[in-house]
Amino acid sequence: MLAYIARRLLEMIPVLLVISLLVFGFIKLLPGDPARIYAGSDASIEAVEAARQQLGLNAPLPQQYVNWLGGLFKGDLGVTYRTQQPVAEVISKSFMPTMWLALAGFAWSVALGLLIGVVSALKRGKWQDWTLMSVAVGGISMPPFWLGLLLIQFVAMPFGVFSVSGFNQPSDIILPALTLGASVAAVMARFTRSAFLEVAQEDYVRTARSKGLRNRLVTWKHVMRNALIPVITMLGLQFGFLLGGSIVVESVFSWPGLGWLLIESIKTQDQPVIQALVMLFVFEFIVINLLVDLLYAVVNPAIRLR
Template sequence: MLNYTIRRVLGVIPTLILISIFVFLFIHLIPGDPARIVAGEDATAADVELIREELGLNRPLYVQYITYMKGILHGDLGTSLKTKKPVLEEIKNRFVPTLTLTLFSIFWSVIFGLLIGIISAVNRGKWQDYTGMFAAVSGISLPSFWLGLMLVQIFSVKLGWLPTGGYGTFKHFILPSMTLGAGVAAIIARFARSSVMDILKEDYVRTARAKGLIQKVVVWRHVFRNALIPIVTMVGLQFGFLLGGSVVIETVFSWPGMGSLLIDSVAFRDYPMIQSEILIFSLQFIIINLIVDLLYAVLNPEISYR
């Protein structure tokens, strides 16, 4: 296990280097001149050129990339072109709201998704199954931005129960987390249903029932644990998507997270901020995948890594 973990961690380094190269090249293909944006519309050509030289944008791309990577190795992600503050400081301020919202969303979506999936599988072909799968299909099909706007219209504008946006209290988490987690809960429900149905066909499940065990004991003691391995994979992937894919939701609810920061950075052509955020999103996916792989051995002792 330790050797496998070390190999996976070392494998992160070349992966991040390749990602950083692609991100760096892609960002410089975005239309627009960040020096012009920083200088303002009324700036002269000489002013723009002076700012371009100050930011290092007049140097060859490979020189800019090497300079950027040297800064990362020293813990310096650069300075934001928009706020003039260190990128690392800006990301620290925005990471906690995004992580908190993601954890809140994944918590309730996993609980409801598993319950709906298990109930649907155990009651296959009955009204519980049809109702659960209808809810799951609806959750997957509805666009997240539309769902968010509808929730705001109903619970904020019409009923006045919840705030329309912002960050601070528990009430501020409810609508964004419902919007962000709806699709995840639906995916987990469908995946859990399929996984549990496969386990229910196994011989040891029929043996447990033949011994006279009640349905609840069979499901929770013999079926649920063995069905968890593929479900954990799906939950881990969805957690990564939530961390990196909350851009639309944060914009709809004016959430001060990394998603809204990325939108603002793209609009301002803030190269250092965009590069750093995408690298962090990529690193999050890699770490989550590693954790999921290690959880396999915890859930199933027969799985071993060498």
């Protein structure tokens, strides 16, 4: 197991290097002069040149990339062009709101999605199955921004119970979490149902039933345990989506998280923040995929990681 973890960690290095090169290249293609943004729109030519020298923008592009990459590995992400604050400090302030939002959306969506998927599979072909899967299809088809606007229009504004902007108290997370997790719950419901029904047709399940084991025991010990293996993969991918894909939801609710920070940085062409956020999102997905692989052995000891 330790050898597998070490190998996967080593495999992360070339992936991150390639991604960093692509991110750096695309950022340099963006219009605008970073030195002018850093110095201010009213700055003199001398001030702009001084800013260019300070930021190292007068160096050749390969040297700029090496300098940025070296700072990245040392934890020095540079400073923002607009406020001259350390990028790491700006991101750290926005990280926890996004994490809380992702965890809240993940918790309710996984619980509801697994429940709906199992119930739908157990009631296959009946009206409960058709109803639940129709709701799931609707959840997948509904754009998050539209659901968020509906919740604001018909829940928050008429009753005045929930805030629709910012994160000032714990209850403010309810509507954004519902919006963020709706599509995940729908995906989990359909995926869980498919995995459950597929495992239920396996020979070892039929053998267990033919031996006279109780249906409930067969369902929860044999079917559910093995159906969870592909579901765990989906869980990891969906959590990564919630962390990195909450941009629209954070914009709708003015949530002070990483997604909102990324949009504001794109608007202001704050290149160091954009670069750092993209690399953070990529790193999150890689780590989550590694954790998912490790969870395989926990769910089913028959699986051996090599």
